[in-house]
Amino acid sequence: MMSHAVARTQQAAPSAAVPTLSTVGLTKRYGQHAALDSVSLDFLPGEVHVLFGENGAGKSTLISMIAGANTPTEGRVLMDGREVALGSVSAARAHGVRAVFQEFSLIPWMTVAENITLGEEPLAGPAPLQRVVGFLSKSGATAEARRLIDDLGFELDPRATVASLTRGKQQMVEICKAMRVRPRVLILDEPTASLSEHDARALFRLIRRLQDQGTAIIYVTHRMHEIPLIGNRLSVLRDGRFIATVPADTHEDRLIELMTGRNMEKVYPRPRADLGDVRLELRGVSLDHKPGVPDIEGIDLAVRAGEIVGIAGLVGCGKSNLAQACFGLRRIVSGEVLVDGVPLVPRHPADAIGRGLWYLPSDRKNDGLALELTAHENMILSGLRFGASRGEMLKPRREARQLSQVSRMVEFDGRRLGEPVARFSGGNQQKILLAKSLVQDVKVYVFDEPTVGVDIGACLAIYRCLADLSARGAAILLVSSNLPELMGLTHRMLVMSGGDIVAEFDRADYDEHRILEQFF
Amino acid sequence: MSAAQTNTDRPRPAMLWLSENRQILALPVMFVVALLVFAAAAPNFLSTDNLTNVARQSVYLLIVALGQLIVMITGGLDLSVGSNVSLTSVVSAMVMATVFAGNPDAPWLALWSGLVAGMAIGIAVGLVNGLGVTLLRIHPFMMTLGMSSIVFGLTLFISGGVPIYGIPPLHGEIFGFGRIFGLPIPAIVALFLVVLAYATLQWTRFGRHLYATGGNNRAAALSGVRTDRVTVVAYMMCGLLAALSGLLLTARLGTGEANIGGTLPLESIAACVISGVSLAGGRGRTLMVVLGTLLIVLVQNGLNLMQVGAYAQFVATGAILIFAMALARN
Amino acid sequence: MSAAQTNTDRPRPAMLWLSENRQILALPVMFVVALLVFAAAAPNFLSTDNLTNVARQSVYLLIVALGQLIVMITGGLDLSVGSNVSLTSVVSAMVMATVFAGNPDAPWLALWSGLVAGMAIGIAVGLVNGLGVTLLRIHPFMMTLGMSSIVFGLTLFISGGVPIYGIPPLHGEIFGFGRIFGLPIPAIVALFLVVLAYATLQWTRFGRHLYATGGNNRAAALSGVRTDRVTVVAYMMCGLLAALSGLLLTARLGTGEANIGGTLPLESIAACVISGVSLAGGRGRTLMVVLGTLLIVLVQNGLNLMQVGAYAQFVATGAILIFAMALARN
Amino acid sequence: QTTPWYPLPFDGKTVAGEEGRFDYTPLSASEKATKPWNICVSLPHMKDPFFLAMNYGMTEEAKLLGVSVQTFDAGGYAQLANQISQVENCVAGGADAVVLVGIAREGMENLLSELKAKNVPVIDAVNGVASKDTAARVLTSPRDEGFRAARYLAEKHPAGSEPVDIAWLPGPAGAGFVEAFNTGFQEGLEGSAVNVVETKYGDVGKEVQARLVEDLLQTHPDLDYVVGTAVMVEGALPLLRARGIQDRVKLVSIYTTPGVYEMMKAGQIEAAGAAPVVLTSRVILDQAVRVLENKLEYSDVGTLGQVYTKDTIGTLDPLSVLAPNGFRPDFAFRP
Ligand SMILES: Nc1ncnc2c1ncn2[C@@H]1O[C@H](COP(=O)(O)OP(=O)(O)OP(=O)(O)O)[C@@H](O)[C@H]1O
Ligand SMILES: Nc1ncnc2c1ncn2[C@@H]1O[C@H](COP(=O)(O)OP(=O)(O)OP(=O)(O)O)[C@@H](O)[C@H]1O
Numbered sequence A: 001m002m003s004h005a006v007a008r009t010q011q012a013a014p015s016a017a018v019p020t021l022s023t024v025g026l027t028k029r030y031g032q033h034a035a036l037d038s039v040s041l042d043f044l045p046g047e048v049h050v051l052f053g054e055n056g057a058g059k060s061t062l063i064s065m066i067a068g069a070n071t072p073t074e075g076r077v078l079m080d081g082r083e084v085a086l087g088s089v090s091a092a093r094a095h096g097v098r099a100v101f102q103e104f105s106l107i108p109w110m111t112v113a114e115n116i117t118l119g120e121e122p123l124a125g126p127a128p129l130q131r132v133v134g135f136l137s138k139s140g141a142t143a144e145a146r147r148l149i150d151d152l153g154f155e156l157d158p159r160a161t162v163a164s165l166t167r168g169k170q171q172m173v174e175i176c177k178a179m180r181v182r183p184r185v186l187i188l189d190e191p192t193a194s195l196s197e198h199d200a201r202a203l204f205r206l207i208r209r210l211q212d213q214g215t216a217i218i219y220v221t222h223r224m225h226e227i228p229l230i231g232n233r234l235s236v237l238r239d240g241r242f243i244a245t246v247p248a249d250t251h252e253d254r255l256i257e258l259m260t261g262r263n264m265e266k267v268y269p270r271p272r273a274d275l276g277d278v279r280l281e282l283r284g285v286s287l288d289h290k291p292g293v294p295d296i297e298g299i300d301l302a303v304r305a306g307e308i309v310g311i312a313g314l315v316g317c318g319k320s321n322l323a324q325a326c327f328g329l330r331r332i333v334s335g336e337v338l339v340d341g342v343p344l345v346p347r348h349p350a351d352a353i354g355r356g357l358w359y360l361p362s363d364r365k366n367d368g369l370a371l372e373l374t375a376h377e378n379m380i381l382s383g384l385r386f387g388a389s390r391g392e393m394l395k396p397r398r399e400a401r402q403l404s405q406v407s408r409m410v411e412f413d414g415r416r417l418g419e420p421v422a423r424f425s426g427g428n429q430q431k432i433l434l435a436k437s438l439v440q441d442v443k444v445y446v447f448d449e450p451t452v453g454v455d456i457g458a459c460l461a462i463y464r465c466l467a468d469l470s471a472r473g474a475a476i477l478l479v480s481s482n483l484p485e486l487m488g489l490t491h492r493m494l495v496m497s498g499g500d501i502v503a504e505f506d507r508a509d510y511d512e513h514r515i516l517e518q519f520f
Numbered sequence B, C: 001m002s003a004a005q006t007n008t009d010r011p012r013p014a015m016l017w018l019s020e021n022r023q024i025l026a027l028p029v030m031f032v033v034a035l036l037v038f039a040a041a042a043p044n045f046l047s048t049d050n051l052t053n054v055a056r057q058s059v060y061l062l063i064v065a066l067g068q069l070i071v072m073i074t075g076g077l078d079l080s081v082g083s084n085v086s087l088t089s090v091v092s093a094m095v096m097a098t099v100f101a102g103n104p105d106a107p108w109l110a111l112w113s114g115l116v117a118g119m120a121i122g123i124a125v126g127l128v129n130g131l132g133v134t135l136l137r138i139h140p141f142m143m144t145l146g147m148s149s150i151v152f153g154l155t156l157f158i159s160g161g162v163p164i165y166g167i168p169p170l171h172g173e174i175f176g177f178g179r180i181f182g183l184p185i186p187a188i189v190a191l192f193l194v195v196l197a198y199a200t201l202q203w204t205r206f207g208r209h210l211y212a213t214g215g216n217n218r219a220a221a222l223s224g225v226r227t228d229r230v231t232v233v234a235y236m237m238c239g240l241l242a243a244l245s246g247l248l249l250t251a252r253l254g255t256g257e258a259n260i261g262g263t264l265p266l267e268s269i270a271a272c273v274i275s276g277v278s279l280a281g282g283r284g285r286t287l288m289v290v291l292g293t294l295l296i297v298l299v300q301n302g303l304n305l306m307q308v309g310a311y312a313q314f315v316a317t318g319a320i321l322i323f324a325m326a327l328a329r330n
Numbered sequence D: 001q002t003t004p005w006y007p008l009p010f011d012g013k014t015v016a017g018e019e020g021r022f023d024y025t026p027l028s029a030s031e032k033a034t035k036p037w038n039i040c041v042s043l044p045h046m047k048d049p050f051f052l053a054m055n056y057g058m059t060e061e062a063k064l065l066g067v068s069v070q071t072f073d074a075g076g077y078a079q080l081a082n083q084i085s086q087v088e089n090c091v092a093g094g095a096d097a098v099v100l101v102g103i104a105r106e107g108m109e110n111l112l113s114e115l116k117a118k119n120v121p122v123i124d125a126v127n128g129v130a131s132k133d134t135a136a137r138v139l140t141s142p143r144d145e146g147f148r149a150a151r152y153l154a155e156k157h158p159a160g161s162e163p164v165d166i167a168w169l170p171g172p173a174g175a176g177f178v179e180a181f182n183t184g185f186q187e188g189l190e191g192s193a194v195n196v197v198e199t200k201y202g203d204v205g206k207e208v209q210a211r212l213v214e215d216l217l218q219t220h221p222d223l224d225y226v227v228g229t230a231v232m233v234e235g236a237l238p239l240l241r242a243r244g245i246q247d248r249v250k251l252v253s254i255y256t257t258p259g260v261y262e263m264m265k266a267g268q269i270e271a272a273g274a275a276p277v278v279l280t281s282r283v284i285l286d287q288a289v290r291v292l293e294n295k296l297e298y299s300d301v302g303t304l305g306q307v308y309t310k311d312t313i314g315t316l317d318p319l320s321v322l323a324p325n326g327f328r329p330d331f332a333f334r335p
């Protein structure tokens, strides 16, 4: 695997070639604060150019301006050396620039096919008629969507409603959208954030194909192990400023140093050795059937105090549903969930929380945060019932103390607590979501994709938090599609496939390949 | 209940199917039930004569509701439809009257100039609404509320608070009481507009973009949809439809009236919401709106024929609306 | 390694500050401008006499707007406040009248029983609204619209369409025209309620839960907030506030009237929206709503004093609303 | 018009308390007002010919007297609170006297006692209010209008004669003037062969009223009369004609609008009551000035309306009832 990646970076595209697209002193200011500060970059044909940087470094901002979703305060964008105006997304598309945005741009109530073709719907009837009234061609859309999906080797039903898909699958739809026509510049902003290894590889294969066809690809990721697999060159942003461009196979520690401006090597905290007795237990749990959800039946699972148990699996294997079941969000038709040996039958999440459970949802926007409210209000919310308020009356000072503390734990800038969540970068929103679960101490944590889109530095901090929690005797169930993370953190790992737990590994015999085999 | 609410995360296909079909089933059921009840309680309810009445009476609300639907799909709403109707009524009447007075031998001329003037007004009002909502980014509620106040003021200015007389009888003979193959012309017009709206929303790219804009404005924009343009056009369509309703109403009443359509805004929104149109935008079906409107008019008509007193009618109407929603909830 | 170093998100870019405060600045600016204009154009606008008028007149809308605010923060709205006011007015008047007739020497008894009855009614209406919105999951628009129709019907039933008189003069003397330290009692009541609302929204857990529920219902529920309960309470509060407004109004009129408050629903929502309360829920400031309400009343009063004709007033009011929104947009 | 409108006969009461029928002669016959008083007029609304006619009459008289008149539109019959606010506002704005066309009989006590305390005289106009704190009363009350129309029918179909069925559409439920219409109407019908088969309330919008009539004709196909507001009549006539039953089902309006007047002259409707709204308004303004100048002769004035038929309509001078065509209301008249 590694060797292969190295091989690729060897024959990286010659930097002699005219850049397909280049930015000149691109700048975006929000008031005084420069989200992006005069960044000049070249993106060469057939090159995968990785953008790397902490949360809030300005990656998405840069991308959004290239893709025409955002207008620069200063600076120009050149294509083939000529300046172009990318005023709107459609304008950018006209120049062959297409993007997968970090925040999905999907219409929930439309089908996969309708979403994929949105903005460029296949029309029916003869061309002249089409110019007058654009009559849609349903069959055309479905066919188009099928083609793309098969092309990418995803498992998606063009007729499914997007609202009914998991984040992972929605991510796939996003990718299909961008692949609609062969782009000259393809922008991928954390496309694998909620994809599992396997699906990520499908994507990589496709990227290579486009690469060979001379497409310039801009790739943003926080998953360091991907970088050498796919990248040619890598540019680091920090504080919205350009730091350096290096070959993609530069050593991780060096990259982290460039990114954070200080060197810290990437080590996972050792999971604590001694385990308490069983905190969370599932006994033969079966969930009511839901179409699109693989039936989950007769699941047995136990997490002991101080233990971190991981759940891995492909997108759509049912891991999130299982997680939700633990928290009582899915109706359980048979079997039972026990907390400290006492059955848990919550009528409302409040009951589950009351019993000492906490659930971190994978869908930040819909289930996690109120975007209009401030970071402060979001974080403290559940804490209020855990002594952050004196009965009905709030205790501002105490809140402040508590929050600055958790902010530090997740490396969130405490001075921005007063800002609405909507204004934060994707990764920082994820940190807010995480902080929410750290405000109160509970016995059992169920985390669904807790580090989606969080930068390495912060990830490490979060890993330390999880370790602390387990050290303090909490039982943690960690659902993640980031295998290295699971392998680094957990005591045990369960692999799910088609709704069943198909394999269980102990930390001792973790091995990427053997685990991946179990995915199918 | 709360459990159930939180149990279902983003509805999965099955739920969707059910909830949607619940929506789709609830109304017709209500509808049929209402029909039966009234038929039983009021002898001549099912008389063709009365049914034509219902058809004719629904026309004006229906046309406005179609406009409301289009705007609501984009996630907006239009509270100015009422005053829009009054203004078009008054202005078109004035134009007709003057032109007619000018040359009484050419009623057609008067008619057309009146119609054109009316529609122009409607579109203009819609345009202003649309620009306010998109360029100035004023919330539709306030924008259209403000506009309705402004437009109504203008109407009173122009009419001076009295009806406008002297429009050519031809207007009423055709668009008020005319019939083709026994079908009242207003009803035919409405039917035509329904078909048009259906086709636009279901079969055209513009329709698709309407739903996208309402479903998630930013996402639509990121997908290359010119959401602002779409929104403006939506409001203009709504304005035009309101104007058409106003013109038909004028034909029916034989005068230009400032005091009509006061209840249209809320009624039309109600007609949409009861038909499953989401106030959040992105969802709404033409045919359901037709059914919803008919239900509302039918209830009023039925209660009248049952000789239910005015007081009781308030209670009954409200109760029926709520009941319908309770059935159709998803 | 403190947060500062490791996090590249800069604290509070000025622009954010501005865009936030644009909302906050726009209204006061509008307000001051209006004051100046009217003061210049209408001589006795600033007379204490007139200003007390404004204060007294704003009370009723203000109190209702506070209730509307609470409901809107949860992402709902209440169209039934108007009929709610009528019903409380009629019922409380009846109760007072009967009790007073029973024992004319104990006006206080009559007074209290009337007040209690009124508030009970208001809360009950709110409760029904809340249950409809949560248990039956009917959209607030339809639920409260239906309720307003029902409640108005009941009001007419009870009053028979005629005013209710015979309530103890004491009521009017105290809550209608009474003064403490020269301040009209209604104004004092309103002030008290404003403080109460402010404290509840800003300083209590319930307040936080309100905002959370409106901000993202599902997220709040997953964080252990019993959103349904919160919502129901919100509607009950709104009902109670409407009732209080109705009681004060009754005191002012000296009779129970069915025909008051017809415009309150839209006016109160407008007062909120103009103050930056989001119809999507989750946002809204008490003090801004006070300002917004005052602005609306002030404009009407000012235009009256400027002897602007009724027709022109429609136009002016609408234009000012839109203008204010255009300024306050973010 | 050339021939003066006065002396105008009316039923009323002198300040001395003597009741009976008198003739009214305005100050403007001989003199102007001693100073340009500010008179403030509060109307329920300015959206129909009735109140337009009032505005016309008062501004005409104000011209002659040389006083200024500011007119307020409360916004409709559901706007009691607003009307009170407006009166307060215009007093704060420096009005010398107030002409109040009350939205409701009750509910004005507190306001009026306050005005009395401020000694701003109030003329209780047209609708009449319960309060005793008014300086003078000039009424053409809706109650009388209802009564007159009813009497007309009752006399046409006295008890014992062949009974007739009528439908009665007084206007929106619960509005003050509607209840007044109703009480007067019911009173007037007593002891007659007229039988009210249904009373239908509804907003006075033409389309609403037309719809109600349509539905009524369904339930009672063989009505003899449809009686109600002018708006109803204007809306109903096209319907009846479309059905070709305009001769069988007769229309009676309890007051007059330009539309009704034209229909009367065209002989398309049976009858319509008409109060001399314009003249009454002139009297109202005159009374206001008299009060201000302590020249009041009559404390109560009730102008005499009458029910016209297609035969008698010719005798009616429209300018005594209606504003001339194309008249635009003047909300702030200054001499
Ligand atoms: N609408 C906005 N208003 C104010 N500041 C903003 C806005 N959008 C983004 N920012 C700021 O711009 C900076 C860069 O954000 P950006 O989303 O580009 O970071 P990023 O590199 O994509 O981070 P992540 O890896 O978490 O996605 C952040 O500090 C963010 O707070
Ligand atoms: N809200 C939902 N509505 C309908 N189907 C859903 C929903 N959530 C998940 N599914 C379907 O159920 C299956 C399992 O969902 P689940 O979220 O547990 O999978 P997952 O492994 O967590 O996927 P992901 O990694 O994308 O979260 C997926 O095929 C998905 O399509």
Ligand SMILES: [Mg+2]
Pocket: A059, A060, A061, A102, A189, A425, A426, A427
């Ligand atoms: Mg980003």
Ligand SMILES: [Mg+2]
Pocket: A166, A167, A319, A320, A321, A362, A448
């Ligand atoms: Mg998942």
